[in-house]
Amino acid sequence: MHSSDAAGTPLNWDLYRTAVVDIRFGDRTLRVGPRPSGTVEGCFPAPAHGATIHVITAWNPLGRTAPADANARAQRLLLDDVRRQRLTWWPAQGGDVRGSHREESVAVVGLSDTAARDLGRRFGQDAVFAWTPRDWRVLACATGAVAAGGWAVSGADHARAGLAGPHELPRGFTYVCEDERGM
Numbered sequence: 001m002h003s004s005d006a007a008g009t010p011l012n013w014d015l016y017r018t019a020v021v022d023i024r025f026g027d028r029t030l031r032v033g034p035r036p037s038g039t040v041e042g043c044f045p046a047p048a049h050g051a052t053i054h055v056i057t058a059w060n061p062l063g064r065t066a067p068a069d070a071n072a073r074a075q076r077l078l079l080d081d082v083r084r085q086r087l088t089w090w091p092a093q094g095g096d097v098r099g100s101h102r103e104e105s106v107a108v109v110g111l112s113d114t115a116a117r118d119l120g121r122r123f124g125q126d127a128v129f130a131w132t133p134r135d136w137r138v139l140a141c142a143t144g145a146v147a148a149g150g151w152a153v154s155g156a157d158h159a160r161a162g163l164a165g166p167h168e169l170p171r172g173f174t175y176v177c178e179d180e181r182g183m
Helices: 013-018 068-084 113-122 156-160
Strands: 002-004 020-025 028-035 053-056 088-095 102-109 127-131 136-140 146-155
Touching: 013 127, 013 136, 013 146, 020 053, 020 102, 028 136, 053 113, 068 088, 068 102, 068 113, 113 127, 113 136
Parallel strands: none
Antiparallel strands: 002 146, 020 028, 020 088, 028 146, 053 102, 053 127, 088 102, 127 136, 136 146
16 A cells, blocks of 8 residues: 655554455445555445445544543434435444454545545544545545555455455345446
């Protein structure tokens, strides 16, 4: 993953760059994680219609662990804001690949990178994620810093059990694959 403006990155930047995100689309959960630039493994979810999916949380503002009730309250306020804007969204969780740290999040379609950063900043966040059919980016909320790279997607339920490879996706779900993107 390539970073630009490294001087303007948050303290936990390396943790954000290696984080994975589970997004729940109905009864299916997909795990997306970073890969080297130019790598796309798996299929981009069709419900996003090819638009950028931004992943934002309200948990642990300013990179400090907050009490569970404060995190839940902040996340409800974030969801209220997303609903008020009438954005398409899905429940998500971001965290480390081992699952030892997880934060409730929301995956949103309909925001620009600037608007996603602004929303993250309003909730005290260091960074938000941006996922497109071509790349996975970490966007610093307070600066223009970006870490960009490729991505891999798998069925999160299988990935947690250690069973899924990058192309073992849940059955019965529609994806936009490389041949459908014209790549």
